[in-house]
């Protein structure tokens with residue numbers, strides 16, 4: 001691997017239709033935008049990654065940032081961990097969060113992928129783990145859909161026993177509607193179902209507290225992001241008042257946000273996002289910080305690469321499963337049975353493209 005040299009970096013933008021539209025407090029989304037990265041090297045191995053930075057209108061700015069950063073890595077030996085540190089210095093004047101961090105994460109994941117491919121090992125194994133089955137929950141639906149569609153949706157998501165844990169989005173206009181949805185899920189799923197819930201930052205402190213107190217005994221496994229994600233202090237006050245654990249972290253932009261959150265005692269659990277935490281290199285740092293504070297660590301989106309990293313996360317908790325990127329991915333053997341997620345025993349992260357669908361959903365940015 002000492003002679004693995006970056007020769008070219010290719011970026012493609014796609015907008016992939018969603019099988020189940022996202023109906024959230026932030027809006028309705030019928031499709032999801034991704035940037036797909038290929039790192040070509042002097043060997044036959046190609047490093048691949050995707051990021052889904054939410055806003056179709058910003059794919060262009062992030063793509064430009066990746067392109068500008070790429071120039072710095074051309075013709076250099078791939079050393080993913082060192083690359084991140086060097087790249088971080090290059091983007092520091094742009095700010096340590098946001099576009100620069102997303103761009104760096106996209107490259108970092110692809111660099112680690114090709115590094116593992118060249119070692120002929122799955123990324124998790126390269127980093128020092130055996131392959132393990134991971135607890136996973138189905139997060140690909142149960143948005144703020146009409147109540148009469150909930151039953152069918154729950155049955156879809158349980159998928160004939162593939163899953164025994166689901167996430168439901170709550171914070172509906174009327175408390176009774178939240179209660180109805182949750183009771184329906186419990187009735188269909190039976191005693192063994194685990195129900196995560198997500199407010200998607202829809203409340204201010206006072207309304208969050210009122211709704212959470214009202215739902216505190218209903219049997220939810222966690223409340224996710226009740227209030228604005230930057231407000232760690234109010235989240236800590238909610239955590240102190242509520243019995244149900246609070247989970248936050250998909251909006252941690254780098255491990256320093258995790259430290260701020262820990263210092264504030266903001267939540268019981270955390271769930272960093274692969275892109276926003278800063279890719280593989282920064283995830284590993286966050287995982288070790290979480291261990292030091294005995295904080296249970298779940299994932300957010302990106303199940304394929306996050307699953308590798310959960311093998312190296314000492315306090316690994318739940319893997320969030322969604323299939324939004326599946327149309328652009330080749331089936332390389334990721335599997336789910338009985339609520340467990342398995343990564344394929346192949347070199348790299350297992351990310352390979354379905355080229356015809358990438359072509360089909362390609363957008364110009």
Ligand SMILES: [Mg+2]
Nearest residue numbers: 198224225250
């Ligand atoms: Mg969430």
